[in-house]
Amino acid sequence: MTQVMAADCGMFVDWSQMGDVSHDAAPGKTEYKDLKELKQHARSGQWAKNHSQRSAVYQQLLKALPCRTVTPDAAVYRDIVGNSNSKCNPSAYPLPDFVDGTAVPCYCLKAESVGSVHAVISCIAGQFPDISHCPSLPAVTALLLHWSADEAQCFESVSRMLACNEPGRRLLDQTFLAYQSACMTFGDLVHKYCPAAHKLMVATATDVLEVYSDWQRWVLGDLPFSFAARVMDIYLVEGYKVLYRVALAILKFYRKQRSATAGSALTKQDSAAVRSDIQAFVQNIGKSVTPEKLLEKAFSIRLFSRKEIMLLQLANEKSLQQKGITVKQKSYFHKNMNTAVFNIDNNQKCFLSSKSVCGAFLSTDWEERKRGGNKLSFFGTGECFVFRMKPEMERYEWVVIKHPELANASQSLEKPATDPSHLSPFLSARHFNLNSRNTSMFMAGNIDSIIIGGGEGNALYIDSELNHGRTEHCLTFDNPPLCAESFQIALLEVWGFKDAMAS
Numbered sequence: 001m002t003q004v005m006a007a008d009c010g011m012f013v014d015w016s017q018m019g020d021v022s023h024d025a026a027p028g029k030t031e032y033k034d035l036k037e038l039k040q041h042a043r044s045g046q047w048a049k050n051h052s053q054r055s056a057v058y059q060q061l062l063k064a065l066p067c068r069t070v071t072p073d074a075a076v077y078r079d080i081v082g083n084s085n086s087k088c089n090p091s092a093y094p095l096p097d098f099v100d101g102t103a104v105p106c107y108c109l110k111a112e113s114v115g116s117v118h119a120v121i122s123c124i125a126g127q128f129p130d131i132s133h134c135p136s137l138p139a140v141t142a143l144l145l146h147w148s149a150d151e152a153q154c155f156e157s158v159s160r161m162l163a164c165n166e167p168g169r170r171l172l173d174q175t176f177l178a179y180q181s182a183c184m185t186f187g188d189l190v191h192k193y194c195p196a197a198h199k200l201m202v203a204t205a206t207d208v209l210e211v212y213s214d215w216q217r218w219v220l221g222d223l224p225f226s227f228a229a230r231v232m233d234i235y236l237v238e239g240y241k242v243l244y245r246v247a248l249a250i251l252k253f254y255r256k257q258r259s260a261t262a263g264s265a266l267t268k269q270d271s272a273a274v275r276s277d278i279q280a281f282v283q284n285i286g287k288s289v290t291p292e293k294l295l296e297k298a299f300s301i302r303l304f305s306r307k308e309i310m311l312l313q314l315a316n317e318k319s320l321q322q323k324g325i326t327v328k329q330k331s332y333f334h335k336n337m338n339t340a341v342f343n344i345d346n347n348q349k350c351f352l353s354s355k356s357v358c359g360a361f362l363s364t365d366w367e368e369r370k371r372g373g374n375k376l377s378f379f380g381t382g383e384c385f386v387f388r389m390k391p392e393m394e395r396y397e398w399v400v401i402k403h404p405e406l407a408n409a410s411q412s413l414e415k416p417a418t419d420p421s422h423l424s425p426f427l428s429a430r431h432f433n434l435n436s437r438n439t440s441m442f443m444a445g446n447i448d449s450i451i452i453g454g455g456e457g458n459a460l461y462i463d464s465e466l467n468h469g470r471t472e473h474c475l476t477f478d479n480p481p482l483c484a485e486s487f488q489i490a491l492l493e494v495w496g497f498k499d500a501m502a503s
Contacts, residue, residue, distance in 0.1 A: 009055040012113040012145050019226075021051055030056035042237040043295065045230055054233070055147035061236045062157045071163040072127045074152035081123055081151065093118035096125040100135040102217070107142045107225045117142050120155045128162055132327070133176035139220035140172065143232050168310060170240045177326045179216075181316040186244060187212045188312060193301050194248055197255040200266070207271040214275055215247040222282040223250075230291045241306050245298035252297060253289055254281050322389070324493060358388040358471060358482035360452040360460055362443050369445050378454055380442025386452060386459045388482040396459070396479035398442075441476045453477050466492055
Protein backbone atom coordinates (compact mmCIF):
# COMPACT_ATOMS: atom_id res chain seq x y z
CA MET A 1 0.00 0.00 0.00
CA THR A 2 2.77 2.42 0.89
CA GLN A 3 4.76 1.64 -2.25
CA VAL A 4 1.71 2.15 -4.48
CA MET A 5 1.15 5.53 -2.80
CA ALA A 6 4.76 6.52 -3.40
CA ALA A 7 4.55 5.63 -7.07
CA ASP A 8 1.25 7.49 -7.50
CA CYS A 9 2.59 10.63 -5.87
CA GLY A 10 5.62 10.68 -8.14
CA MET A 11 3.99 10.17 -11.51
CA PHE A 12 4.71 13.75 -12.65
CA VAL A 13 8.36 13.70 -11.51
CA ASP A 14 11.47 13.19 -13.63
CA TRP A 15 13.30 10.97 -11.13
CA SER A 16 16.57 11.21 -13.05
CA GLN A 17 16.86 14.79 -11.72
CA MET A 18 15.92 14.05 -8.11
CA GLY A 19 19.28 12.82 -6.81
CA ASP A 20 19.05 10.63 -3.70
CA VAL A 21 15.40 11.43 -2.90
CA SER A 22 13.60 8.14 -2.33
CA HIS A 23 10.36 7.52 -4.20
CA ASP A 24 9.55 4.10 -2.80
CA ALA A 25 10.49 4.25 0.91
CA ALA A 26 7.90 3.99 3.68
CA PRO A 27 6.46 7.42 4.53
CA GLY A 28 7.70 7.67 8.11
CA LYS A 29 6.01 10.09 10.49
CA THR A 30 3.24 12.06 8.79
CA GLU A 31 0.91 13.20 11.59
CA TYR A 32 1.88 15.76 14.21
CA LYS A 33 0.04 16.83 17.34
CA ASP A 34 2.92 18.89 18.73
CA LEU A 35 3.26 22.16 16.78
CA LYS A 36 6.78 22.71 18.08
CA GLU A 37 7.89 19.33 16.71
CA LEU A 38 6.15 20.05 13.40
CA LYS A 39 8.00 23.36 13.00
CA GLN A 40 11.30 21.76 13.97
CA HIS A 41 10.86 18.97 11.39
CA ALA A 42 9.83 21.48 8.69
CA ARG A 43 12.85 23.71 9.30
CA SER A 44 15.35 20.86 9.59
CA GLY A 45 14.36 19.15 6.33
CA GLN A 46 12.99 16.00 7.98
CA TRP A 47 10.90 15.18 4.90
CA ALA A 48 13.43 16.16 2.23
CA LYS A 49 14.70 12.67 1.38
CA ASN A 50 11.38 10.82 1.40
CA HIS A 51 8.91 11.77 -1.33
CA SER A 52 6.04 9.75 0.13
CA GLN A 53 6.47 11.20 3.59
CA ARG A 54 6.52 14.76 2.30
CA SER A 55 3.43 14.07 0.20
CA ALA A 56 1.51 12.66 3.17
CA VAL A 57 2.54 15.56 5.44
CA TYR A 58 1.50 18.12 2.83
CA GLN A 59 -1.91 16.53 2.42
CA GLN A 60 -2.42 16.62 6.20
CA LEU A 61 -1.36 20.27 6.40
CA LEU A 62 -3.53 21.35 3.47
CA LYS A 63 -6.61 19.51 4.70
CA ALA A 64 -6.20 21.22 8.09
CA LEU A 65 -6.38 24.70 6.55
CA PRO A 66 -9.57 26.55 7.51
CA CYS A 67 -11.23 27.48 4.22
CA ARG A 68 -14.33 29.15 2.85
CA THR A 69 -17.49 27.08 3.10
CA VAL A 70 -17.61 26.50 -0.65
CA THR A 71 -14.11 25.50 -1.74
CA PRO A 72 -13.62 23.53 -4.98
CA ASP A 73 -12.25 20.03 -4.42
CA ALA A 74 -10.83 17.20 -6.53
CA ALA A 75 -14.31 16.07 -7.61
CA VAL A 76 -14.97 19.49 -9.15
CA TYR A 77 -11.79 19.20 -11.21
CA ARG A 78 -12.67 15.72 -12.43
CA ASP A 79 -16.11 16.92 -13.49
CA ILE A 80 -14.63 19.82 -15.47
CA VAL A 81 -11.35 18.49 -16.85
CA GLY A 82 -11.41 14.74 -16.31
CA ASN A 83 -8.29 12.66 -15.60
CA SER A 84 -5.83 13.81 -18.25
CA ASN A 85 -2.83 13.38 -15.88
CA SER A 86 0.36 14.53 -17.54
CA LYS A 87 -0.93 14.24 -21.12
CA CYS A 88 -2.01 17.87 -21.57
CA ASN A 89 -0.62 20.13 -24.23
CA PRO A 90 0.20 23.45 -22.50
CA SER A 91 -1.10 25.37 -25.53
CA ALA A 92 -4.53 23.82 -24.93
CA TYR A 93 -4.63 25.52 -21.52
CA PRO A 94 -3.09 29.00 -21.85
CA LEU A 95 -2.19 30.58 -18.53
CA PRO A 96 -4.58 33.33 -17.38
CA ASP A 97 -3.59 36.98 -17.41
CA PHE A 98 -3.43 37.13 -13.62
CA VAL A 99 -0.12 35.20 -13.55
CA ASP A 100 1.36 38.28 -15.28
CA GLY A 101 3.31 36.32 -17.89
CA THR A 102 5.08 34.12 -15.33
CA ALA A 103 6.20 30.82 -16.85
CA VAL A 104 5.88 27.45 -15.13
CA PRO A 105 9.20 26.47 -13.46
CA CYS A 106 10.50 23.02 -14.47
CA TYR A 107 11.19 21.93 -10.86
CA CYS A 108 12.37 18.42 -11.90
CA LEU A 109 9.00 17.64 -13.48
CA LYS A 110 8.64 15.60 -16.63
CA ALA A 111 8.45 17.79 -19.73
CA GLU A 112 4.84 16.75 -20.37
CA SER A 113 3.87 17.55 -16.78
CA VAL A 114 4.05 21.27 -17.54
CA GLY A 115 0.78 20.73 -19.42
CA SER A 116 -0.77 19.41 -16.22
CA VAL A 117 0.25 22.58 -14.37
CA HIS A 118 -1.41 24.63 -17.13
CA ALA A 119 -4.59 22.54 -16.88
CA VAL A 120 -4.80 22.96 -13.10
CA ILE A 121 -4.24 26.73 -13.24
CA SER A 122 -6.77 27.08 -16.06
CA CYS A 123 -9.38 25.35 -13.92
CA ILE A 124 -8.40 27.51 -10.92
CA ALA A 125 -9.05 30.62 -13.03
CA GLY A 126 -12.59 29.42 -13.72
CA GLN A 127 -13.34 28.59 -10.10
CA PHE A 128 -11.76 31.70 -8.57
CA PRO A 129 -12.96 34.62 -10.71
CA ASP A 130 -11.94 37.15 -8.05
CA ILE A 131 -8.22 36.50 -8.57
CA SER A 132 -6.78 39.43 -10.49
CA HIS A 133 -3.03 39.14 -9.85
CA CYS A 134 -1.18 36.03 -8.67
CA PRO A 135 2.24 35.62 -10.35
CA SER A 136 3.37 33.04 -7.74
CA LEU A 137 0.66 30.55 -8.70
CA PRO A 138 2.63 28.70 -11.45
CA ALA A 139 5.51 27.95 -9.04
CA VAL A 140 3.22 26.89 -6.18
CA THR A 141 1.16 24.68 -8.47
CA ALA A 142 4.27 23.06 -10.00
CA LEU A 143 5.65 22.30 -6.53
CA LEU A 144 2.40 20.81 -5.23
CA LEU A 145 2.07 18.67 -8.37
CA HIS A 146 5.22 16.85 -7.20
CA TRP A 147 3.39 15.46 -4.18
CA SER A 148 -0.04 14.91 -5.75
CA ALA A 149 -1.51 11.61 -6.86
CA ASP A 150 -3.18 13.28 -9.84
CA GLU A 151 -4.08 16.69 -11.25
CA ALA A 152 -7.36 16.72 -9.32
CA GLN A 153 -5.57 16.39 -5.98
CA CYS A 154 -3.16 19.17 -6.96
CA PHE A 155 -6.14 21.35 -7.90
CA GLU A 156 -7.73 20.76 -4.49
CA SER A 157 -4.46 21.57 -2.70
CA VAL A 158 -4.04 24.86 -4.56
CA SER A 159 -7.71 25.70 -4.06
CA ARG A 160 -7.40 25.28 -0.31
CA MET A 161 -4.41 27.64 -0.22
CA LEU A 162 -6.37 30.23 -2.18
CA ALA A 163 -9.54 29.79 -0.11
CA CYS A 164 -7.81 29.84 3.30
CA ASN A 165 -9.75 32.23 5.54
CA GLU A 166 -7.90 31.93 8.83
CA PRO A 167 -7.74 35.43 10.37
CA GLY A 168 -4.30 36.99 10.08
CA ARG A 169 -2.98 34.25 7.81
CA ARG A 170 -2.17 34.76 4.14
CA LEU A 171 -0.67 32.28 1.74
CA LEU A 172 -0.98 33.72 -1.75
CA ASP A 173 -1.45 37.31 -2.95
CA GLN A 174 -4.48 37.36 -5.23
CA THR A 175 -4.76 41.06 -6.16
CA PHE A 176 -2.32 43.60 -7.49
CA LEU A 177 -2.90 45.71 -4.40
CA ALA A 178 -1.84 42.85 -2.11
CA TYR A 179 1.10 41.96 -4.34
CA GLN A 180 2.38 45.53 -4.69
CA SER A 181 2.01 46.27 -0.97
CA ALA A 182 4.03 43.11 -0.27
CA CYS A 183 6.77 44.47 -2.54
CA MET A 184 6.74 47.74 -0.61
CA THR A 185 6.85 45.82 2.67
CA PHE A 186 9.82 43.81 1.45
CA GLY A 187 11.59 47.07 0.57
CA ASP A 188 10.92 48.32 4.10
CA LEU A 189 12.34 45.11 5.56
CA VAL A 190 15.45 45.29 3.37
CA HIS A 191 16.07 48.83 4.50
CA LYS A 192 15.84 47.80 8.17
CA TYR A 193 17.42 44.34 8.22
CA CYS A 194 19.78 44.35 5.22
CA PRO A 195 21.23 47.89 5.15
CA ALA A 196 24.39 46.80 3.33
CA ALA A 197 22.38 45.06 0.60
CA HIS A 198 20.06 48.06 0.35
CA LYS A 199 23.06 50.36 -0.01
CA LEU A 200 24.33 48.14 -2.83
CA MET A 201 20.96 48.34 -4.60
CA VAL A 202 20.89 52.13 -4.31
CA ALA A 203 24.44 52.33 -5.67
CA THR A 204 23.87 50.03 -8.65
CA ALA A 205 20.21 50.16 -9.72
CA THR A 206 18.43 53.11 -11.27
CA ASP A 207 15.12 52.00 -9.70
CA VAL A 208 15.48 50.10 -6.42
CA LEU A 209 11.76 49.41 -6.01
CA GLU A 210 11.69 47.82 -9.45
CA VAL A 211 14.42 45.41 -8.30
CA TYR A 212 12.57 44.60 -5.08
CA SER A 213 9.39 43.86 -7.04
CA ASP A 214 11.02 40.54 -8.05
CA TRP A 215 11.37 39.30 -4.47
CA GLN A 216 8.60 36.68 -4.63
CA ARG A 217 9.91 35.32 -7.91
CA TRP A 218 13.34 34.79 -6.35
CA VAL A 219 11.78 32.44 -3.80
CA LEU A 220 8.95 30.93 -5.85
CA GLY A 221 10.31 30.52 -9.34
CA ASP A 222 14.04 31.19 -9.50
CA LEU A 223 15.33 29.03 -6.62
CA PRO A 224 16.36 25.51 -7.69
CA PHE A 225 13.94 22.74 -6.77
CA SER A 226 15.88 21.41 -3.76
CA PHE A 227 15.79 24.90 -2.23
CA ALA A 228 12.18 25.67 -3.19
CA ALA A 229 10.96 22.36 -1.72
CA ARG A 230 12.60 23.14 1.62
CA VAL A 231 10.99 26.58 1.61
CA MET A 232 7.61 25.00 0.83
CA ASP A 233 7.98 22.71 3.87
CA ILE A 234 8.15 25.75 6.15
CA TYR A 235 5.74 27.87 4.11
CA LEU A 236 2.87 25.41 4.63
CA VAL A 237 3.59 25.26 8.37
CA GLU A 238 4.48 28.86 9.23
CA GLY A 239 2.95 30.89 6.44
CA TYR A 240 3.86 33.92 4.33
CA LYS A 241 6.50 35.34 6.67
CA VAL A 242 9.04 32.69 5.64
CA LEU A 243 8.98 34.07 2.08
CA TYR A 244 10.21 37.42 3.40
CA ARG A 245 12.91 35.66 5.45
CA VAL A 246 14.24 33.66 2.52
CA ALA A 247 14.19 36.62 0.14
CA LEU A 248 16.15 38.71 2.65
CA ALA A 249 18.68 35.89 3.03
CA ILE A 250 19.02 35.67 -0.76
CA LEU A 251 19.76 39.38 -0.93
CA LYS A 252 22.36 39.09 1.84
CA PHE A 253 24.18 36.30 -0.02
CA TYR A 254 23.91 38.21 -3.30
CA ARG A 255 25.48 41.29 -1.73
CA LYS A 256 28.32 39.18 -0.34
CA GLN A 257 29.00 37.60 -3.71
CA ARG A 258 28.65 40.90 -5.59
CA SER A 259 30.98 42.73 -3.21
CA ALA A 260 33.57 39.98 -3.50
CA THR A 261 33.59 40.05 -7.31
CA ALA A 262 33.11 43.77 -7.94
CA GLY A 263 35.21 45.15 -5.10
CA SER A 264 34.84 48.90 -4.90
CA ALA A 265 34.05 49.33 -8.61
CA LEU A 266 30.28 49.78 -8.34
CA THR A 267 28.59 51.58 -11.20
CA LYS A 268 24.98 52.56 -11.78
CA GLN A 269 23.15 50.17 -14.13
CA ASP A 270 19.74 49.96 -15.67
CA SER A 271 17.40 48.23 -13.22
CA ALA A 272 16.74 45.46 -15.74
CA ALA A 273 20.43 44.54 -15.70
CA VAL A 274 20.48 44.33 -11.88
CA ARG A 275 17.31 42.23 -11.89
CA SER A 276 18.84 39.83 -14.41
CA ASP A 277 22.02 39.60 -12.37
CA ILE A 278 20.11 38.71 -9.18
CA GLN A 279 17.97 36.21 -11.06
CA ALA A 280 21.05 34.46 -12.45
CA PHE A 281 22.56 34.37 -8.96
CA VAL A 282 19.41 32.82 -7.46
CA GLN A 283 19.08 30.25 -10.22
CA ASN A 284 22.67 29.16 -9.60
CA ILE A 285 22.72 29.67 -5.84
CA GLY A 286 23.56 26.00 -5.30
CA LYS A 287 27.12 26.70 -6.48
CA SER A 288 27.86 28.75 -3.38
CA VAL A 289 25.13 28.06 -0.79
CA THR A 290 23.33 24.94 0.44
CA PRO A 291 19.61 24.91 1.32
CA GLU A 292 20.64 24.51 4.97
CA LYS A 293 22.86 27.59 4.84
CA LEU A 294 20.16 29.65 3.15
CA LEU A 295 17.55 28.73 5.76
CA GLU A 296 20.05 29.21 8.59
CA LYS A 297 20.67 32.74 7.33
CA ALA A 298 16.93 33.35 6.92
CA PHE A 299 16.11 32.40 10.50
CA SER A 300 19.06 34.27 11.95
CA ILE A 301 17.33 37.53 11.02
CA ARG A 302 15.45 38.91 14.04
CA LEU A 303 12.44 39.86 11.95
CA PHE A 304 9.31 41.75 12.99
CA SER A 305 6.53 39.61 14.44
CA ARG A 306 3.83 38.33 12.10
CA LYS A 307 1.41 40.91 13.54
CA GLU A 308 3.87 43.77 13.01
CA ILE A 309 4.50 42.70 9.42
CA MET A 310 0.74 42.49 8.82
CA LEU A 311 0.30 46.04 10.16
CA LEU A 312 3.14 47.26 7.93
CA GLN A 313 1.53 45.54 4.97
CA LEU A 314 -1.84 47.15 5.75
CA ALA A 315 -0.20 50.56 6.01
CA ASN A 316 1.38 50.06 2.58
CA GLU A 317 -1.95 48.93 1.13
CA LYS A 318 -3.60 52.06 2.47
CA SER A 319 -0.85 54.19 0.96
CA LEU A 320 -1.38 52.58 -2.44
CA GLN A 321 -5.16 53.00 -2.20
CA GLN A 322 -4.75 56.68 -1.40
CA LYS A 323 -2.66 57.01 -4.54
CA GLY A 324 -5.27 55.15 -6.57
CA ILE A 325 -2.88 52.29 -7.35
CA THR A 326 -5.02 49.18 -7.01
CA VAL A 327 -4.60 47.53 -10.42
CA LYS A 328 -1.57 47.01 -12.60
CA GLN A 329 -1.02 49.77 -15.11
CA LYS A 330 -0.59 48.63 -18.70
CA SER A 331 2.04 51.26 -19.41
CA TYR A 332 3.96 53.85 -17.45
CA PHE A 333 3.69 57.58 -18.00
CA HIS A 334 7.03 58.71 -19.41
CA LYS A 335 8.41 61.94 -18.16
CA ASN A 336 8.32 64.10 -21.28
CA MET A 337 5.37 65.94 -22.72
CA ASN A 338 5.49 64.45 -26.20
CA THR A 339 5.12 60.92 -24.82
CA ALA A 340 2.51 62.07 -22.32
CA VAL A 341 0.37 63.70 -24.99
CA PHE A 342 0.72 60.59 -27.18
CA ASN A 343 -0.62 58.45 -24.35
CA ILE A 344 -3.39 60.91 -23.53
CA ASP A 345 -4.48 61.00 -27.18
CA ASN A 346 -5.55 57.35 -26.84
CA ASN A 347 -7.87 58.14 -23.93
CA GLN A 348 -11.23 59.79 -24.42
CA LYS A 349 -11.69 60.74 -20.79
CA CYS A 350 -9.03 60.90 -18.16
CA PHE A 351 -8.02 61.86 -14.65
CA LEU A 352 -4.87 63.75 -13.86
CA SER A 353 -3.64 63.61 -10.30
CA SER A 354 -0.66 64.93 -8.40
CA LYS A 355 0.36 62.81 -5.44
CA SER A 356 -3.30 61.91 -4.96
CA VAL A 357 -3.91 65.42 -3.69
CA CYS A 358 -5.73 66.94 -6.64
CA GLY A 359 -6.84 66.12 -10.13
CA ALA A 360 -9.41 66.56 -12.87
CA PHE A 361 -11.95 64.63 -14.89
CA LEU A 362 -11.69 65.61 -18.54
CA SER A 363 -14.53 64.81 -20.88
CA THR A 364 -13.05 65.38 -24.32
CA ASP A 365 -10.51 63.59 -26.49
CA TRP A 366 -7.12 65.32 -26.32
CA GLU A 367 -7.01 65.15 -30.14
CA GLU A 368 -9.16 68.26 -30.05
CA ARG A 369 -6.14 70.33 -29.02
CA LYS A 370 -4.66 69.90 -32.54
CA ARG A 371 -7.43 71.92 -34.17
CA GLY A 372 -5.73 75.10 -33.02
CA GLY A 373 -2.40 74.09 -34.57
CA ASN A 374 0.47 75.20 -32.35
CA LYS A 375 -1.70 77.83 -30.69
CA LEU A 376 -2.81 77.00 -27.16
CA SER A 377 -6.62 76.97 -27.23
CA PHE A 378 -9.25 75.72 -24.79
CA PHE A 379 -11.82 73.05 -25.56
CA GLY A 380 -13.98 70.55 -23.68
CA THR A 381 -17.45 70.42 -22.18
CA GLY A 382 -19.17 71.25 -18.93
CA GLU A 383 -18.86 67.61 -17.90
CA CYS A 384 -15.28 68.40 -16.81
CA PHE A 385 -14.57 68.99 -13.15
CA VAL A 386 -11.58 69.36 -10.84
CA PHE A 387 -11.17 67.83 -7.41
CA ARG A 388 -8.88 67.47 -4.44
CA MET A 389 -8.39 64.51 -2.09
CA LYS A 390 -6.57 66.17 0.80
CA PRO A 391 -7.07 67.58 3.38
CA GLU A 392 -10.68 66.64 2.56
CA MET A 393 -12.39 65.49 -0.59
CA GLU A 394 -13.97 68.27 -2.65
CA ARG A 395 -15.29 68.39 -6.23
CA TYR A 396 -15.62 71.61 -8.21
CA GLU A 397 -17.99 71.45 -11.16
CA TRP A 398 -18.41 73.83 -14.04
CA VAL A 399 -19.52 77.13 -12.58
CA VAL A 400 -22.54 77.30 -14.93
CA ILE A 401 -24.07 74.18 -13.35
CA LYS A 402 -24.37 75.97 -10.02
CA HIS A 403 -25.05 79.37 -11.57
CA PRO A 404 -27.15 78.79 -14.71
CA GLU A 405 -27.88 82.49 -14.94
CA LEU A 406 -24.39 82.82 -16.45
CA ALA A 407 -25.62 81.17 -19.64
CA ASN A 408 -28.59 81.06 -21.99
CA ALA A 409 -29.44 78.46 -24.60
CA SER A 410 -28.02 79.16 -28.01
CA GLN A 411 -30.53 79.72 -30.82
CA SER A 412 -28.51 77.28 -32.93
CA LEU A 413 -29.94 74.33 -31.05
CA GLU A 414 -32.85 72.54 -32.67
CA LYS A 415 -34.79 72.58 -29.41
CA PRO A 416 -33.37 75.35 -27.27
CA ALA A 417 -34.02 75.02 -23.58
CA THR A 418 -35.98 77.93 -22.19
CA ASP A 419 -34.76 77.30 -18.65
CA PRO A 420 -30.94 77.68 -18.41
CA SER A 421 -30.87 75.34 -15.41
CA HIS A 422 -31.86 72.49 -17.73
CA LEU A 423 -28.89 72.87 -20.04
CA SER A 424 -26.82 69.70 -20.38
CA PRO A 425 -23.17 69.93 -19.28
CA PHE A 426 -22.36 67.33 -21.96
CA LEU A 427 -22.73 70.04 -24.61
CA SER A 428 -19.65 71.93 -25.74
CA ALA A 429 -19.34 75.62 -24.92
CA ARG A 430 -20.42 76.73 -28.40
CA HIS A 431 -23.98 75.65 -27.58
CA PHE A 432 -24.27 78.27 -24.84
CA ASN A 433 -24.53 82.05 -24.92
CA LEU A 434 -22.03 82.63 -22.15
CA ASN A 435 -21.67 86.00 -20.52
CA SER A 436 -17.88 85.49 -20.45
CA ARG A 437 -15.59 83.11 -22.27
CA ASN A 438 -13.65 82.85 -19.00
CA THR A 439 -16.36 80.52 -17.71
CA SER A 440 -15.79 77.92 -20.46
CA MET A 441 -12.03 77.39 -20.44
CA PHE A 442 -12.06 73.67 -19.64
CA MET A 443 -8.84 72.13 -20.95
CA ALA A 444 -5.87 72.96 -23.15
CA GLY A 445 -2.51 71.47 -23.96
CA ASN A 446 0.51 71.48 -26.22
CA ILE A 447 4.12 70.30 -26.00
CA ASP A 448 4.83 72.97 -23.39
CA SER A 449 2.09 72.41 -20.83
CA ILE A 450 -1.22 70.88 -19.79
CA ILE A 451 -3.83 73.31 -18.45
CA ILE A 452 -7.11 72.54 -16.75
CA GLY A 453 -9.50 75.42 -16.11
CA GLY A 454 -9.02 79.04 -17.04
CA GLY A 455 -10.18 82.57 -16.40
CA GLU A 456 -8.05 84.71 -14.10
CA GLY A 457 -5.95 81.63 -13.29
CA ASN A 458 -5.63 77.89 -13.93
CA ALA A 459 -7.15 75.23 -11.72
CA LEU A 460 -4.20 73.02 -12.72
CA TYR A 461 -1.09 73.81 -14.72
CA ILE A 462 1.52 71.09 -15.41
CA ASP A 463 4.85 71.88 -17.05
CA SER A 464 6.41 70.12 -20.04
CA GLU A 465 8.73 67.97 -17.90
CA LEU A 466 5.82 66.76 -15.73
CA ASN A 467 7.87 67.74 -12.71
CA HIS A 468 6.20 70.89 -11.46
CA GLY A 469 2.74 72.39 -11.38
CA ARG A 470 0.63 75.13 -9.91
CA THR A 471 -3.00 75.63 -8.97
CA GLU A 472 -5.02 78.82 -8.67
CA HIS A 473 -8.59 80.03 -8.46
CA CYS A 474 -10.19 79.95 -11.91
CA LEU A 475 -13.55 81.23 -13.13
CA THR A 476 -14.48 78.11 -15.09
CA PHE A 477 -14.75 75.94 -11.97
CA ASP A 478 -14.84 78.70 -9.33
CA ASN A 479 -12.39 76.63 -7.29
CA PRO A 480 -9.89 77.64 -4.62
CA PRO A 481 -6.28 76.43 -5.10
CA LEU A 482 -6.51 72.63 -5.01
CA CYS A 483 -3.32 72.22 -2.95
CA ALA A 484 -0.16 74.24 -2.33
CA GLU A 485 -0.22 76.80 -5.12
CA SER A 486 3.15 75.66 -6.50
CA PHE A 487 4.00 72.00 -6.15
CA GLN A 488 6.40 69.31 -7.30
CA ILE A 489 4.78 66.28 -8.91
CA ALA A 490 5.55 63.03 -7.12
CA LEU A 491 3.21 60.88 -9.21
CA LEU A 492 1.13 61.64 -12.29
CA GLU A 493 -1.54 59.16 -13.37
CA VAL A 494 -3.67 59.07 -16.49
CA TRP A 495 -6.75 56.85 -16.51
CA GLY A 496 -8.70 56.32 -19.73
CA PHE A 497 -12.33 55.25 -19.99
CA LYS A 498 -13.72 53.54 -23.06
CA ASP A 499 -17.33 54.14 -24.00
CA ALA A 500 -18.87 50.67 -24.25
CA MET A 501 -21.75 52.01 -26.36
CA ALA A 502 -19.32 53.31 -28.97
CA SER A 503 -17.55 49.99 -29.51
